[in-house]
Amino acid sequence: MNFLEERILKDGIVKPNNVLKVDSFLNHQMDISLMEQIGQEFHRRFADKTVTKVLTIEASGIGIACFVAKEFGVPMVFAKKSKSINIDNEVYVAEVESFTHKNKNNVIVSKKFLGEEDHVLLIDDFLANGCALQGLVGIAQSAGATVEGIGIVIEKGFQIGGQIIRNLGIPLESLAIIDAMDAETGTITFRAQ
């Protein structure tokens, strides 16, 4: 069991409907030492890749992506959620559906900050149905950038996202993959990696 799986067992709370609350250390209150450790671990796992930019999506990906970008010594870019229907020609855009909030948002990245010379590492806190990640991959592809890999903190292995992303042929590293959760007993089953 790795450091993240241990932390999930210690402080994660299983709620009904396959919801895992990790807001005490990952996506509301953030344990900065853990963020640094996550940054180092993704750097180790993608050590053979050339990375010029780390790309994530607001809001909870930002903290994690900062510490990954620090390890690679490159800038971090975060895609912004935009309610505007009038998207101008200065941005790349993708439509993303939120699993948590059951709504759709456009996410945008300025064309100034992503181009065909870039080799990007995509980072996010959760992978469930994969919509947010597919949006980020689409934005990187629109820019002509090379997606070197994807780093996920917690993958819900019983949802379709991981399969979809792996089928795209992009190297995907999830620090913890949850195959099952039980809200009644609080049990979490991790996939052996």
Added chain:
Amino acid sequence: MNFLEERILKDGIVKPNNVLKVDSFLNHQMDISLMEQIGQEFHRRFADKTVTKVLTIEASGIGIACFVAKEFGVPMVFAKKSKSINIDNEVYVAEVESFTHKNKNNVIVSKKFLGEEDHVLLIDDFLANGCALQGLVGIAQSAGATVEGIGIVIEKGFQIGGQIIRNLGIPLESLAIIDAMDAETGTITFRAQ
């Protein structure tokens, strides 16, 4: 002139209606070395304070607050924007009006992560009309926490927010205070500190 003022002059772009674009290094693409430097500078300025938590608001405050929290060796908590009208009893809530987006949002912090034992340092990227910061101050006060200080990266000195916050008697440190901007000439006038 300090490191941040120099960077604003180098890479900031003055737009009409007193808009300053710093999205190439601060709030869309983030220069991680600069974030670390900002973290160290706030730690230096608030070195005499006891700080148990750093509090900010999503999204663009998160990256900065992470590196401030790292210097103090404490957790970072970010207030979340919530569209929900049905706020439960588990969160502190404040209504915040956005200068940029001209709309109102509730921002919430879980009661689990802020209490009367906490001494908080509030961090944000911009201070203009002060609405977001007043919301954060209100949330800290609802929790019974002590606000030890406020660290702002860029204060628009020609707007009312800085005056409002200073009138509250809370120590406020802004790394750059802009007294005037001119979109036609691109001139930025900093307040001498």
